[in-house]
Amino acid sequence: MIGILRYHLMSLWVRRVGTSLSVFSIGMAVGILVLVLSLARGFELSLVDTGREDNILVLRQGASSEGESGVTRPKWRALQTYPGVAVDASGDPLASAEIYAAMNLNKADGGTANFPLRGVMPATFRVRDTAKLVAGREFTPGTNEVVVGKALLGRLAGCSLGGALDTGGVMWPVVGVIDGGGAAFDSEIWCDVEVFMQVFKRQVYGNVILRRATPAPAEGPDPLREMLENDLRLDAKTFTERGYFREQSGPLGTALKFVAVFIAGIMAIGAAFGTAVTLLASLAERRREIGTLLALGFRPHHVVLGFLCEATALGLAGGILGVLLALPVNGVATGTMNWKTFTEQAFAFRITPDVVVLAVTFSTFVGIVSGLLPAIRASRVPPSVALRG
């Protein structure tokens, strides 16, 4: 059985033009699939991999994101000293009050877009330590100084060490750069929370982030979070920091995947038809060869499998081609709107192994589907008729 494959693969090779057309059309469909899926994957990774599992994000009851939340100063004071909150070496609680808002800022290439501005306390640098200061220094409390996520460098007007951001007349000197490792913090701007509230006339903080002293139980309810949420003074809703970001990725990631499947699906149907037509034409030319195979003692199912193998090979080659076509964009950064926070979010195309596996599986499937009709046709040819040419 393996031996007869040589005949089928050689047949593909001899009909190079038709073969390449099929491979190319499948490859294009797969290329698009990989592009959009890697976009979705990059987007998810940028959010999913943000934050720590042992940080607790506290929002107002009824708020679904940081931007909608509000936490008053008395509540912040209560949260800061809550039992179960970790303290650093000097005895200060690892807790920080923040405020998060979308800011309309000038892009480097003209135009404006919303970018996330996070007012933070100096303690945030210790609590949200998945974001690392990689250049410059932290801002000086009480000033307009900001640190920016590394993905914003060059994307925003004035966004470089020594430069300054402009929010409609108020200037924000850039003094540091933070690296969130490809995650959400890479697209954020951090300033002093008190300055933020003064400039934008806010009375309350937005959210509080706490480091817990002891890890949450591996299973079952988390007593610390339950206590926080049941404390009537606080009126609080809690997330783990990671869990919160994971939730934020939901709608856009899903939408992108839908687009990927939709566009690639339509292209794949076209590619499958093209491949089926190519195989049928090849079958018509090879009737006598098929008759010969049958005369030699090969059985109809050998012929069916042979044609399916040809189709599978076309699909597989198309899949590999598609991945190769899409590969140059791997890691290329881009931005898109995060529809939950209404801010521009920087992230990169991520062609992860599972995207590759999915793409190649998909193309192989397209190949097999397109080979079904030709294969069944081939097996139906009576040998005595096929031999007449």
Added chain:
Amino acid sequence: MLIQVRGVVKSYVKGSETVLVLDGVDLDVDAGEWVSLMGPSGSGKTTLLNLIGGLDVPDSGSICVNDDEMVGRTNAELAAWRSRNVGYIFQLYNLLPVLDAFQNVEMPLLLTNLSRKERREHVMTALDLVGLSDRIDHYPAQLSGGQNQRVAIARAIVADPAFLLADEPTGDLDRKSAEDVLNLLQDLHTRFKKAIVMVTHDPHCAERADRLVHLEKGVIVADT
């Protein structure tokens, strides 16, 4: 008795009319016998050959090979039987153009359990027999008509079948190549005792056989 054809009737439906191609054919072929089958075009020679080879099934009648009834078997059974017992030779050689001489001859062996090494030995023996062991890596397009027919004969005998079915094996060849092919068949016939049923239009070719059978309008009219 190697092949025993009894009262075989075969008709084809073409559009609305039925064409009666074979109208009660009886034919016996002994083991090691060489039979030439002659007759005008359309008389049913190819059809009869295909029935004997199990490529087609008769409407009625019986075909026994080595006392085994062929009629009523499934296509898969017939294919398996064909691969072990029948060597086919065609007018237009029917080699697979995408494979070289060696690979073409190897095809029937892919249906056996022989190892790669054993297959290689069998193929080389067969190609040696037809005098083409120096052309193993040539493709059909790189060989002359006579050489192609010799490759096809090597393919027909490589699995050591009991008999050969040849449909106008010299029909597309010049005198000299035709003579070579006939000598080769003669050799296989005398040295290896292969039975041969050969369709031909050429009386000169037909003379090489032990026996001459004339088919006309679906019935055998002369058997000498």
